Amino acid sequence: MSELVSLKDLRPADLELWVQEAGQPAFRARQLLRWLYSQNSEDFQTMSDLSKDFRAWLAQNARLPCVVREQVLTDEDGTRKFLLRLHDGERIESVLIDEGRRRTLCVSSQVGCALGCHFCLTGQAGFKRNLTAGEIVDQVCVARRELGSEERLTNLVFMGMGEPLANLKEVTKALEIITSDRGLNFSTRRVTLSTVGLVPEMLQLIRLIPIKLAVSLHAADNETRSRLMPINRRYPLEELLAACRRLELPSRHRTTFEYLLLAGVNDSPEEARKLAKILRGLRAKINLIPFNEYPGAPFRRSSSTRVAEFQKILQDNHFTATTRQSRGAGIMAACGQLTHSH
């Protein structure tokens, strides 16, 4: 038998073509897409308006799902971490952060990561492989199933395991499925991709799909940044920020700059002033992230006084600067603690 086609790895237009090539009328593909993404079904037998023959043909030729939910860990603050198994036995994690009216899923884009940022557990574990588009899309389907019909998933962030722009082809395809009205129908305004700043890929993606960007800076000078993030040697701050200035953002979009505060490394008032200086003139907001320590972590968390002082300097320089509340720390799901992250 020929290899099974993984349905969620196909863009809606490609799935339509595939169904037509199988000799089925075009409306069958529309029905199938509805089952996959509106009804969130992963069993052909439940797709009741498809003919019995077509269901049997699908069972022989197609594969669902791409990820299998193995376990869900729930923190005291309501944050849920999904442990998911992939087709080849590899495992990934995604995290659902419930803040009342806003429910955000943090998805992974790679198994591991090759970029080796020194503060990040994923980076230390090394790179195994890229996720396919279907494996990214299916993380959203799992979270929607978990929430049920009463609660809606409102936002998506690509901030889990891996650097999404190092997997540009599959991430772009996943975003097409996620934002298509024949797919998961997410507004581009509700999707944010976090990157350490792979410059050409960043420019290419935003030209194709105008989602929001969160750029991980974590330092205001090249020396400190290169020490924390080896990618800075390839794309130093000047080049990265020049690219950010060139981004054609839809009106009212701003680029978020993430800044991880590490005690005694990058959290002084002088660093805050330097950061304000290099970001001047950009449509930017700054998200400060106090470091979440984990066993054996090489850095310490900045004191809350330091964090407040840093934030005030940015605000005095007319930037919107927020401090990210830590969520999911009890289940190792907070930023930097998944085997993760930006």
Ligand code: SF4
């Ligand atoms: S912070 Fe992001 S890019 Fe850096 S090692 Fe971790 S997952 Fe990779």
